Amino acid sequence: MNSDFVVLIFWGIIDTVIFGVKMSDTFPVLDQKKAIQIVSGNKKLADDLLLMLIKELPEYTQSIQNEFKNENKEELRKILHKMHGGLRYVGAPALMDIVSRTDLELFELSDEQLKQNITLIYQEIDRVIQEGKYSSTVS
Numbered sequence: 001m002n003s004d005f006v007v008l009i010f011w012g013i014i015d016t017v018i019f020g021v022k023m024s025d026t027f028p029v030l031d032q033k034k035a036i037q038i039v040s041g042n043k044k045l046a047d048d049l050l051l052m053l054i055k056e057l058p059e060y061t062q063s064i065q066n067e068f069k070n071e072n073k074e075e076l077r078k079i080l081h082k083m084h085g086g087l088r089y090v091g092a093p094a095l096m097d098i099v100s101r102t103d104l105e106l107f108e109l110s111d112e113q114l115k116q117n118i119t120l121i122y123q124e125i126d127r128v129i130q131e132g133k134y135s136s137t138v139s
Contacts, residue, residue: 008131027093029124035091041102046091053090054132057125068118077106 011132017044035046048082062085067076080103109117 012048027097029092029094029127031091032091034093035089038089038091049090050092050132053086053092054129056086057129061122061125064118064121073106077097077103080106092124095121095128098124126134 018100030050032046036043039049060079063079064076067073067079077084079100084096084099084103087099097118098117102114102121106114
């Protein structure tokens with residue numbers, strides 16, 4: 001088996017992964033319709049939650065970097081779990097996907113797989129920040 005190719009089955013979805021390519025490309029960065037639906041149709045609340053998330057993401061990035069560098073999987077798991085919980089209320093499906101996968105599989109991932117997932121989390125955080133800034137100026 002080629003070590004650069006993996007098929008994941010997650011929540012009933014088959015997702016083919018080629019390392020070096022974002023796993024979350026199948027999900028949109030932001031899904032405003034989903035976000036509004038999650039908060040019972042309150043667009044202002046959905047917008048406010050997105051802005052709060054955008055403000056918190058740099059702190060999450062720093063915490064993830066610190067715990068990953070220190071190889072502290074217990075603390076990393078706490079951060080990812082907290083982030084995962086917060087993402088449930090914001091329509092950020094791509095970031096939610098990779099954070100939830102990493103949270104759930106953290107202790108089963110090899111060091112290389114964890115490094116790749118962390119890199120994907122950073123990429124998705126950057127995408128949410130960029131698209132969220134644009135969304136908040138258009139809304």
